[in-house]
Amino acid sequence: xxxxESTRVEYGKTxxxxxxxxxxxxxxxxxxxxxxxxxxxxxxxKDRFFNMGIAEQxxxxxxxxxxxxxxxxxxxxxxxxxxxxxxxxxxxxxxxxNLNVKIVASHGGVTVGEDGGSHQALEDLGxxxxxxxxxVLVPADGPETRAMVRWAAAYQGPxxxxxxRMPVPVIYDDGHRFELGTGSVLRDGTDVTLxxxxxxxxxxxxxxxxxxxxxxxxxxxxxxxxxxxxWELLVxxxxxxxxxxxxxxxxxxxxxxxxxxxxxxxxxxxPMKRIGLKDTFGISGKPExxxxxxxxxxxxIMAAARQVWRRKGENCAAPGPHLQPAAALTGESK
Amino acid sequence: xxxxxxxxxxxxxTLYKMMVTGGIRGRWDAxxxxxxxxxxxxxxxxxxxxxxxxxxxxxxxxxxxxxxRLDIIEMLYQAxxxxxxxxxxxxxxxxxxxxxxxxxxxxxxxxxxxxxxxxSKGHGAPAYYAVLxxxxxxxxxxxxxxxxxxxxxxxxxxxxxxPGVEIPTGSLGQGLSIANGLALAARLxxxxxxxxxxxxxxxxxxxxIWEAAMSxxxxxxxxxxxVIDRNRLQIxxxxxxxxxxxxxxPKWTAFGWHTVEVDGHxxxxxxxxxxxxxxxxxxxxxxxxxxxxxxxxxxxxDKAKYHGVAPNEEEYRxxxxxxxx
Numbered sequence: 001x002x003x004x005e006s007t008r009v010e011y012g013k014t015x016x017x018x019x020x021x022x023x024x025x026x027x028x029x030x031x032x033x034x035x036x037x038x039x040x041x042x043x044x045x046k047d048r049f050f051n052m053g054i055a056e057q058x059x060x061x062x063x064x065x066x067x068x069x070x071x072x073x074x075x076x077x078x079x080x081x082x083x084x085x086x087x088x089x090x091x092x093x094x095x096x097x098n099l100n101v102k103i104v105a106s107h108g109g110v111t112v113g114e115d116g117g118s119h120q121a122l123e124d125l126g127x128x129x130x131x132x133x134x135x136v137l138v139p140a141d142g143p144e145t146r147a148m149v150r151w152a153a154a155y156q157g158p159x160x161x162x163x164x165r166m167p168v169p170v171i172y173d174d175g176h177r178f179e180l181g182t183g184s185v186l187r188d189g190t191d192v193t194l195x196x197x198x199x200x201x202x203x204x205x206x207x208x209x210x211x212x213x214x215x216x217x218x219x220x221x222x223x224x225x226x227x228x229x230x231w232e233l234l235v236x237x238x239x240x241x242x243x244x245x246x247x248x249x250x251x252x253x254x255x256x257x258x259x260x261x262x263x264x265x266x267x268x269x270x271p272m273k274r275i276g277l278k279d280t281f282g283i284s285g286k287p288e289x290x291x292x293x294x295x296x297x298x299x300x301i302m303a304a305a306r307q308v309w310r311r312k313g314e315n316c317a318a319p320g321p322h323l324q325p326a327a328a329l330t331g332e333s334k
Numbered sequence: 335x336x337x338x339x340x341x342x343x344x345x346x347x348t349l350y351k352m353m354v355t356g357g358i359r360g361r362w363d364a365x366x367x368x369x370x371x372x373x374x375x376x377x378x379x380x381x382x383x384x385x386x387x388x389x390x391x392x393x394x395x396x397x398x399x400x401x402x403r404l405d406i407i408e409m410l411y412q413a414x415x416x417x418x419x420x421x422x423x424x425x426x427x428x429x430x431x432x433x434x435x436x437x438x439x440x441x442x443x444x445x446x447x448x449x450x451x452x453x454s455k456g457h458g459a460p461a462y463y464a465v466l467x468x469x470x471x472x473x474x475x476x477x478x479x480x481x482x483x484x485x486x487x488x489x490x491x492x493x494x495x496x497p498g499v500e501i502p503t504g505s506l507g508q509g510l511s512i513a514n515g516l517a518l519a520a521r522l523x524x525x526x527x528x529x530x531x532x533x534x535x536x537x538x539x540x541x542x543i544w545e546a547a548m549s550x551x552x553x554x555x556x557x558x559x560x561v562i563d564r565n566r567l568q569i570x571x572x573x574x575x576x577x578x579x580x581x582x583x584p585k586w587t588a589f590g591w592h593t594v595e596v597d598g599h600x601x602x603x604x605x606x607x608x609x610x611x612x613x614x615x616x617x618x619x620x621x622x623x624x625x626x627x628x629x630x631x632x633x634x635x636d637k638a639k640y641h642g643v644a645p646n647e648e649e650y651r652x653x654x655x656x657x658x659x
Contacts, residue, residue, distance in 0.1 A: 026522070050518065050553070058511045058545035065515015068501055070523065073515075089508055089542070096502045097493055 004167035005142030007198075008106040011163050012037025014149040015074060015104075019045045022153055026066055028052055028075045030059045036076040036106045036163075056081045060089035060103070067099040072153060079105035079121035079162055087127055094158045095131040101159075102152045103128075108138070108162035109249030110277070110294055111199060111287040120282030121162075125197075126254025128160040129227045135180065136227040137161045140201040143172040144224060151178045162198065164249075166287050169202050171222070183230040185237075189217030192305045193237040193244045197223050197256045199291075200247035200275070206298035211305055218305060223256055231263045238268040243308035245273045247301050249291075252276030271311035273304040390433055395601045398468070399429040403630045404659040405464035405477055410644040413480040416489070417457040419627035419640040420534060423565040423598070424458045427623055430604035431530055431561075432465050447526040450516055452500060454509020455534035455563060456490040457642070463487050463496070471498035507540025509533065510560060514546055517555040517618075528612070529558045536568030539577050544589070550618040551590030558618040559611050560591075563598065565627035567638045586620040598623030631656050 019025050019041050026048045033039040033051065042049035052059040056077055063073040075082070082105035083090070094101045105124065112120045129136045137152070137159065139145040145163065152159045171186065186201070187208050196204035201222045208218040219237055223230070223246075238244055244264065246257040257274030264270060277294050291297055390398070402425045410416040436449035453462050460480065467474045472486060479485040486495045490504025503509050513531035520527040537543065550558055562582070570576050579585075586593040592614045596603040604623065611619035627641070628634030631653040634645075645653055653659075 026518075048522065052545075052549060053552075055542075055545035055549070057508075057542040058514075058549055061508050061511025061542065061546065062515040062518070062549065064501065065512040065517075066519050067515070068512065069516045069519020071519050088505060089511075092503075092505045092508060093501060093512060099501075 003170045005145075005170055006164065006167040007139050007142065007145040008035070008037050008163040008165065010139075010142040010145040011104055011106075011149055011161070012040040014146045016040035016044050018150065018153050019048065022072060024070065025072045025074065025153060026050065028059050028063050028066075028073060030054055030056050030077040030081065032077050032106075035078070036104070038074070038076045041074075056085040057089045060086040060101075061093060063101045063103075064089070064093040064097065064099050067094075067101050068097075072100060072102070074102045074104055074152075076104050076106065078119060079108040079124040080119055081105075083121065083124040083127045083160070090128075090134075090158075090160075091131055095133050098133045098157060100156055102161065103159065104149070104152075104161045104163060106163045107165050109164060109198065110282045110290040110296070111164055111166045111249060112282070113165065113287045113290065114284050116284040117281040122249075122251045122277050122282060123254060124160075124162060125226055125248070125250050125256065126258070129255070129259060131158075133158050134227060135159045136225075137178075138198045138224050138226060139163070140196070140198060140222050140224055141168055141171045143170060143174055143176040144178065144222075147172075147176045147178040148224070151180070155180070164199055166199065168199055171201065171205070178225075181225055181228040181230055183221050183223045183225060183233045185219060185233070186222055187218070187220040189219040190241055191216045191218060191243070192309050193219045193221060193241045194247065194301060194305060195221045195223050195234070195237075195244065195256065195260060196247045196301075197226065198249055200249060200296065200301075203296070203298045203301055204247055207301035207305060210298065210302055216305065216309060223260070226256060226259060229259055229263065231267070234260055234263050235267045238264050238270045241270075242312045243271050243305070245275060245301055245304045245308055247275035247296065249296060250276050252278055271308040271314060273308050275300055275304055392602045395429055395433055398433055399426050399601070400630075400657060402429060402461060402464045402468070404654070404657050405467070406460045407631070407645060407650060407653045407657065407659070409460050409464065409477050409480045411650040412478045413482070413644060415481060415642075415644050416460055417642050418634060418644060419567065419637070420455060420458050420563065420565070421461040422629050422631065422634060423625040423627045424455070424461045424532060424563045425630070426599045426601055427532060427561055427563060427604060427625075428458075428461050428465050430601045430608070431532075432469060434601065434605050435608040436528075436530065446523065449528045449530065450500065450513075450520075452509045452513045452516070452529070452531040453491055453503055454513070454531050455506065455537055456503035456509075458532065458534075458563070459487070459489070459491050459504075462491060462499075466496070466498040469498070472496070506534065506537040507542040510543050510546035510550070513558055513560065514550050514553070514555060517550070517558040518553060520557055521555075527557065529555075531558070531560045533560060533562045534568075535562050535564045535566065535573055535579060535582075536576075538562060538579060538582070539573075547586065547589040547591065554616045555618045556615050559608065559621065560618065561621045561623055563625050564622050565625045565629075565636075567627045567636070567641070569638065569641045571638050583620075583622055586622075590617060591620045592617045593620045593622065595622045595624065598625035599629055
């Protein structure tokens with residue numbers, strides 16, 4: 001597993017290839033084509049690339065109009081600006097109108113790094129999954145990105161896809177294909193389920209490997225299709241293992257952890273722990289440093305796995321330190 | 335239905351009378367050009383082969399506008415809510431567009447070169463629905479179900495419900511970007527479509543409008559015509575008092591648009607402006623149509639309070655009297 005690819009780069013390259021297969025694909029960006037990698041497409045298909053400048057609301061509205069005119073628009077910018085600045089435009093025209101726009105936004109999560117809190121999108125998955133008609137995808141590696149972009153081009157309807165800045169280890173085969181509403185079991189086990197998304201998938205695999213040394217067999221799921229959720233797989237896993245950890249580069253509320261909690265609390269409540277940012281904004285730093293700072297490493301996943309495994313069979317958690325809310329909420333100084 | 339009428343060889347005037355009284359029922363094509371669930375209907379037309387090279391004359395168009403106003407009053411009275419002032423101020427603009435300017439092909443509702451329309455000031459929906467009903471997109475009886483639970487006529491335009499409506503609108507400031515996208519698509523597809531979008535003047539306070547204004551000029555969208563329903567009022571009062579817009583025309587010119595100003599209640603002036611804009615190359619066109627909010631009924635005219643209310647019983651009767659209904 002030494003090969004690494006960046007999901008944003010694979011997006012850009014795949015889009016440029018698809019441009020030849022689908023003459024109706026058009027691409028829009030908001031002055032970030034060098035970072036989102038839509039520049040690959042722009043170079044080959046100049047007439048079908050529209051830079052809207054630093055104007056994300058206009059970007060989404062124009063994409064909606066292009067879809068109405070029979071085109072297949074891929075609209076890209078940073079996840080913060082796509083889903084934050086233009087949330088209402090996405091909601092009111094693309095989602096409400098069920099239009100064929102693919103929003104592929106890069107720079108999700110803390111691994112954005114040195115740019116800091118304003119640029120680290122920690123809410124995008126929550127903001128998008130709450131919209132009716134929106135498909136929400138977070139590819140874990142290069143091959144999955146290529147599969148998802150190809151799938152999105154053929155799918156009729158709104159799609160949000162989050163890509164990342166850092167290169168990540170390759171997990172899937174080159175010919176990997178994506179099927180809507182499916183998660184994948186990357187490693188099997190019966191003691192605890194680790195559900196990851198994006199860069200956290202590889203961390204879950206590392207955690208599982210380390211847990212195995214301690215005699216704990218973890219099932220690892222890549223929940224790359226956040227909406228629609230493969231809820232059957234999730235419920236089966238909870239029933240099989242009895243303890244669940246979710247891990248995402250996102251607020252612990254609103255994204256993967258919340259989605260899984262919603263399903264399991266109704267169908268199979270088990271002890272659960274959500275790895276994610278605890279109601280706090282990001283800060284500047286190297287990606288690896290930030291992942292450690294915010295508790296988003298394999299070691300953190302392992303610790304959480306042990307905790308929930310110990311609580312297996314309990315209906316309600318006993319009071320204790322693991323129940324403390326984030327410091328911000330209690331009003332205590334950090 | 336339309337084909338039968340053509341084959342019977344009715345004269346234009348007879349057909350026009352039939353159309354005005356709602357006699358012609360059209361077809362609508364619900365096949366989405368892109369994406370499921372988008373009930374994109376294409377415009378049917380009263381313009382028939384040969385005879386319809388001449389559009390209705392001004393008197394005939396004014397009569398249609400009077401009927402549209404009557405429909406608006408009736409719809410809102412039945413609904414008990416809705417946007418009175420902004421629907422009445424837009425009536426003549428919509429009539430000029432749909433019955434005069436915009437090109438379609440009879441029997442070919444999805445003709446790729448057809449002209450398109452976006453109601454960016456989505457709260458003007460009652461006027462828009464009245465026009466669509468008259469064009470035969472849906473039975474006129476539907477007008478009386480406006481805003482009711484289960485109606486195909488939602489409070490603001492919803493493409494998922496209403497034949498003829500291209501895209502949902504209602505949240506202000508978003509329609510110009512959409513129109514730009516349509517204009518770009520038409521150009522890429524090699525279609526001769528002209529894209530029309532109606533904005534409110536208060537709506538122009540939204541920042542996204544100016545983003546779209548820049549884009550339209552940057553991309554030289556000369557197949558785009560925007561119209562502002564400049565009735566000088568918004569909900570909290572006069573636009574000049576709430577958030578002033580003047581000098582408005584120079585702003586659009588400065589953004590690179592071909593800009594004209596007309597009396598938004600003179601259909602002949604509107605039609606002349608559309609014709610003028612068709613000749614403009616390399617720039618989008620903006621028609622600032624000076625209007626009176628609530629136009630057509632003296633008690634509603636130029637009053638901010640009638641933005642988002644329906645007429646009561648007394649106002650309704652007076653409105654019918656004044657409009658000759």
